[in-house]
Each structure stands twice: as structure tokens, then as C-alpha cells.
Amino acid sequence: MQKIGLFYGSDSGNTENIAKKIADTLGDVDLFDVAKTEKAKLLEYKNLILATPTYGSGDMQGDWEEFLETLSPEDFNGKVIALVGLGDQDTYADSFCDGLLPIYEVANKQGKIIGFTKTEGYEYEETKTIVDGQFIGLMLDEDNQEELSEKRIEEWIGNIKGQFE
Numbered sequence: 084m085q086k087i088g089l090f091y092g093s094d095s096g097n098t099e100n101i102a103k104k105i106a107d108t109l110g111d112v113d114l115f116d117v118a119k120t121e122k123a124k125l126l127e128y129k130n131l132i133l134a135t136p137t138y139g140s141g142d143m144q145g146d147w148e149e150f151l152e153t154l155s156p157e158d159f160n161g162k163v164i165a166l167v168g169l170g171d172q173d174t175y176a177d178s179f180c181d182g183l184l185p186i187y188e189v190a191n192k193q194g195k196i197i198g199f200t201k202t203e204g205y206e207y208e209e210t211k212t213i214v215d216g217q218f219i220g221l222m223l224d225e226d227n228q229e230e231l232s233e234k235r236i237e238e239w240i241g242n243i244k245g246q247f248e
């Protein structure tokens with residue numbers, strides 16, 4: 084398996100902490116804050132994990148918005164991509180983790196998305212991040228279900244680990 088590049092954006096630190104936990108648990112992961120990195124770096128990796136929280140009402144994090152503008156579907160050709168969304172399903176119940184959707188839409192056209200997850204145990208009202216009955220990635224809620232994150236991360240890593248190339 085080739086090394087994994089984990090690219091994250093984070094305003095208040097939750098996604099950064101989760102990114103570090105994922106990297107520690109998975110091993111062989113290089114971490115990048117999208118505020119301080121370039122598209123060329125992402126292109127170096129066959130295996131990717133992309134993580135964003137949601138802001139506004141259903142938007143991706145600001146640095147991710149700028150970073151995603153530099154990327155096109157062709158950039159994900161031949162890549163294996165796992166997605167991570169952070170949100171608050173209580174205060175923003177009708178747009179839970181929706182900021183992850185634009186990343187999925189660009190990456191999914193030519194890349195292979197892995198790591199879909201079940202929706203059981205979550206308490207949101209609406210989200211656009213469900214495809215074929217499953218979340219498009221690992222969804223975490225550090226505001227309301229922090230105690231569930233560790234187990235969710237472990238299960239998810241167990242699922243994706245063998246799928247990277």
C-alpha cells in the first residue's frame with residue numbers, strides 16, 4: 084500500500100484533532116492543512132483522506148472552498164479517496180455535514196470513493212450526504228456525540244484500511 088495523504092480544513096480545531104487521531108490510528112499518513120498546502124501536494128498521493136467541517140448553513144470550511152476551486156475531477160483519476168465530515172446535528176440539524184458534499188461530487192467523478200458508513204446512531208433531521216442509503220464518508224459530531232467518535236473512527240479505519248492501493 085502506498086502512503087496516504089490526509090488533507091483537512093479546520094476553523095476551531097475539531098477536524099484537526101480528528102485528522103491527527105486518524106493518522107495515529109492508521110499509520111503511514113502524511114497530514115496537510117489545506118490552508119497551507121497546494122494542489123501539487125495532493126497530486127502526489129494515490130491514497131487520499133479528505134476532511135472538512137461544515138459552516139454557514141451547509142457549506143464546506145472556508146480554506147477547503149478555496150482549495151477545492153483549484154481541483155478538477157481529472158485530478159482524482161486513479162485515486163482512492165475516503166471522506167470525513169464534521170458537523171453539529173443538534174444546532175444545524177437540517178444541514179448535517181453537508182459541506183462534505185461538494186468534495187464528494189468532484190472526487191467521485193473519476194476517483195474511487197471508499198468508506199461509506201451507516202446512518203444508525205445519528206440524530207440529524209436532514210443531510211444531503213447520503214448516497215444509496217449510506218453516508219458518503221465518516222461523519223463525526225464533536226459537539227454532541229464526542230463519546231462515540233473513537234469507536235466510529237476505529238470501525239471506519241477497519242473498513243477502509245484494506246481498500247487503499
Ligand SMILES: Cc1cc2nc3c(=O)[nH]c(=O)nc-3n(C[C@H](O)[C@H](O)[C@H](O)COP(=O)(O)O)c2cc1C
Binds near residue numbers: 099137170172225226
Ligand atoms: C457558524 C457555524 C455554522 C455551522 N454550520 C453547520 C452546518 O450547517 N452543518 C453542520 O453539520 N455543522 C455546522 N457547524 C458545526 C461545525 O461544523 C462543527 O462544530 C465542527 O466540529 C467544527 O469543526 P472545526 O473545529 O474543525 O472547525 C457550524 C458551526 C458554526 C460555528
